[in-house]
Amino acid sequence: MESPPASGRGRRASNACERCRRRKIRCTGSHPCTNCSRKNLSCHFDGQGRKVVVSQKYLQELQRAAVRSSHLEDRDRATSNAPAAAISFASGRDDDVSPNQLPGFTPVSQPTPESATEPSNPLASAKSSYVSDDKGRLRWLGESSTWSFSRKTLMVIRDHLKESDLPDVCINEESRAYDLDWGNQPLDSAAKFRNLPSIDHATYLIESLQFHVGQIFHLFDEANFIHQVREFYVNPAKYAGENRIWYVQFLAVLALAKAVGTNPGKGSRKLPGSEFFTRAMSLMPDSSYLFNDALTAIEALCIIALYLQSADMRNSAYIYTGQATRMSLVFGLHRERPTDGVWSPETADRCHKVWWTVYILERTFTSTIGVPMSVHEEDITTPMPKRDGTQNDISLYIHVRISGLIFQVIRKVYGAEGRLQASFLPSVREVLTKIASIAGDLNGCFPLPSDGSGAGISRAAAHLHLVYHQAVLLTMYPLLLYLVQARLREESRDPKASRTFSETTQALLKTCAESCNTMIHILSALRQEGLLECSLPFDLERIFSAAFVLKMLHFLTPRLKSYRPLRSESNLLLDDLIDRGSIPARFRKSELVSLEAMMQTWTDEGPEIMDGGPSQENQRPQDAVLQPDLPHLEGVEIGLGEFEANFVDPNRMSPGHLLSLVEMADVQEGGMDSDMAWMDAWLWENPEGLPLV
Structure with a gap:
């Protein structure tokens, strides 16, 4: 633009x-x-x-x-x-x-x-x-x-x-003092337009990308973009020369559309669309030139970041997301548009959608990489997406709210020193309460199919529910790892040590189990509908997160009855992606296999420990002590060992359900001589037992 x-x-x-x-x-x-x-x-x-x-x-x-x-x-x-x-x-x-x-x-x-x-x-x-x-x-x-x-x-x-x-006023903005540009390959070669799809095929790819991605992100305005495509095909060289940034965006759109619409093929080392992507990157102008058409450039950078993430190049994807974020800030997209006639309603609306897409990607990729957030909530005055607008507007609204929670999780749960202090549980409770407050809007606007409804699952609804439960798991990661470390340390010193989880800890672990259960149900429903994304990274990320957390929960509570069907279904999901040619899925599965193998080695009980729980004859003394006090985790079951992927309980993890778990985890901050004593008091039923140091 x-x-x-x-x-x-x-x-x-x-x-x-x-x-x-x-x-x-x-x-x-x-x-x-x-x-x-x-x-x-x-x-x-x-x-x-x-x-x-x-x-x-x-x-x-x-x-x-x-x-x-x-x-x-x-x-x-x-x-x-x-x-x-x-x-x-x-x-x-x-x-x-x-x-x-x-x-x-x-x-x-x-x-x-x-x-x-x-x-x-x-x-x-x-x-x-x-x-x-x-x-x-x-x-x-x-x-x-x-x-x-x-x-x-x-x-x-x-x-x-x-x-x-009135005197003259000099603007003297940046990039005026010297002539300096780099990396701009000319468009005077026919090779820059070789092997482009026909206009009909290009239109199909654009509409396909909108189905897969356009419901959850704004990457371009479809009607205007299709109009530009038609103008481009009249005289490609002329139009691309006059609209270089748009041509880069067009090539990136073709690349991402190919990636999401075509399976890589088993054994292939090339992600579909790579020929268009590399051409787009070779034509990418320098940063100062991008401001000639800032909004289009930001949209193009978002598409590039998504493609790189699909190629499992997470650091590079984060860098291009950061460039899009900084261009948005320099262009003032984080602020409300001035209402003075310079901005048409259509342009202002596009600015808002571009900003919130950058915001979502920045929150998502930042948490994926594990680095601090670059934009604080209090610095943003751009209006939220419309709560009562089109379906895409509502989807963007819910997506923004959940992404805002990721910022809260990173800020409140993940400290710079990496310690579980006395403020940890109140922070977790505060974040979980905010997560629960979104569930009403999420279930109301994007309900999941219930038992007997016969309705298929919506791709947009599935993505939003998965992001929601991913935020829950992200909140619980520090606690899970701490408990695993505690068990390893405790039993390394004394195999007969007896410590059981408190009701607070049980409630938090049940929250993890519920989210893993729901995520795998949703992903399995997508697989049955043929909607499981092979190239886009989001479904794979959710499969891996849920499966990994389930293995940690099973390590802590080996008699978790729902583990066997959930483990089997998560393997089916990964195998489906691997069979379709996803190399990252193969990497993630190998990591899960490594985790399971190490846990089996540590327990020294053979494969049955990680597959279905120990028998009474082979059960170790510490397991017998840990398990009776976990009735909540025992209740997380799916049928009688059967996995029914077409049913997702709409009341599972509802606001009331989640809040009831949060209330169980209501422990006030402080009141102990040290952070360690305070943590010991709320984690364990018998804190006077072995100290965790």
Whole structure:
């Protein structure tokens, strides 16, 4: 998308003679002008009365500027009290004007202050502020930027001068001082357009991608994108040359569509669509050029990140997601759009969708990599997606809310020191309470099929429920690993040690088991419908998470009756992906096999320990002590050993159900001499037993 044009044309540029314009000096506008008369030179004015074609929107902006200029007497009061305004410097200059100097500017908006007497911070605003450069591209004015501060200061001072004395204002934005670009391969070779699909095939791939991905992310506006595709196929070389960033996006769309719509093939080392992806990357412009069409560039970066994640290149995917995030911040997408006529409703809506897609990907990939979040919730003022809009709007709304929880989990549960302190359980309880608060909207807007309904499962609903339960597991990872370490340490010192879990610990472990159970049910339903994603990483990530946590739970509670059918079904899911050619699925399964083998070796009880629980004859003394106090975990069953994938209990992990588990885990912070004593007290039924040090 091209940035909206500047709001007005500087008057002085159109009233200067040719010589003054070439020399970039002030012209009096008279005929002959003072400068030409002083040099005894002929004075020519070009363009007087020249007819030009302008858009209706441009004329309307000029009319609004004229209305504003008629109220100059109110200007002083408005400027002194108003927050930072979104302003635009005129870009309608002739080609011979210096690229770093603009002849004048017209304010796009001057918001009326809420109170003429109430002071406000002129540099802090919930809405974005912009200036437009000489090419009509909008540049966001960041709150703490010295460059932005100087622009706003110049605007305030200039706004108090008489019109006849208005000086030139230099934009001098980045990438103007020197000529520096890299990595841009020219589009003058026919090879850049070789082996493209037919227009019908391309349209099919785009619509297929929308089905697989478009319901949960915004990667492009489908109607507008299809229109651009049709224009492109009329003259590919010409259209790509004029819209280079769009062509990169188009190639990335083809690559991702091929990846999600075609199985890699068993034994293949090439992810489908790789030929289009590598071509897109070879044509990717440098970062400064990307701002020529910022929204399209951000969308393209999101698509590239998804493709890299599908190729199991998680670090690279995170880097490109980070680039999309930073471009979004530089372009001010995290702030509310100014309501001054520069942004059409369609453009503003696209900005919102682009931002929230970047937000979701940033939260998702950040948690996948395990690094700190780069954008804090309190810095975002962009309106949330519509709760009562289209199905895609509602999907994006729920997705954003769940992604926001991931930020809360990372911030509250994962500390820099990596210690389970006295604040851990209250933090877990707070996060789980927030997770439960979303379940009502999730189940109401995207219900899962219930027993006997005969309805198939929705791909969008499945994804959102899986993300929801992934957030639950993410909250519980530290506790699970701590308990496994505790068992290993305790029984290494004394095989007959007797410690049992407290009711609080049992409730939290039951929460994990319930989420694993629901996730595998959903994934199995997707497999039966032929909707299990082979290339996109999300389904594989959920299968692996649920299966891995189940093995940890079984290590802690070997008589968990639901383990055998869930373990078998998770293996079927992984084998399905492996048979379809997913190399990452093969990697994940090998990791699960390694975990199971090590646990079996440690227990020294043979394969039956990890497969169905020990018999009474072979049961070790510590298992006999640990198990009787786990009635909640014993109850997590699926039928009588049979796995019914077409049924997902809609009441399982409902808000009330999850909150009841959270209430069981309600332990107040503090009250002990040390964090270790406090942890010992709520983890175990008999904390006076062996110390865990």
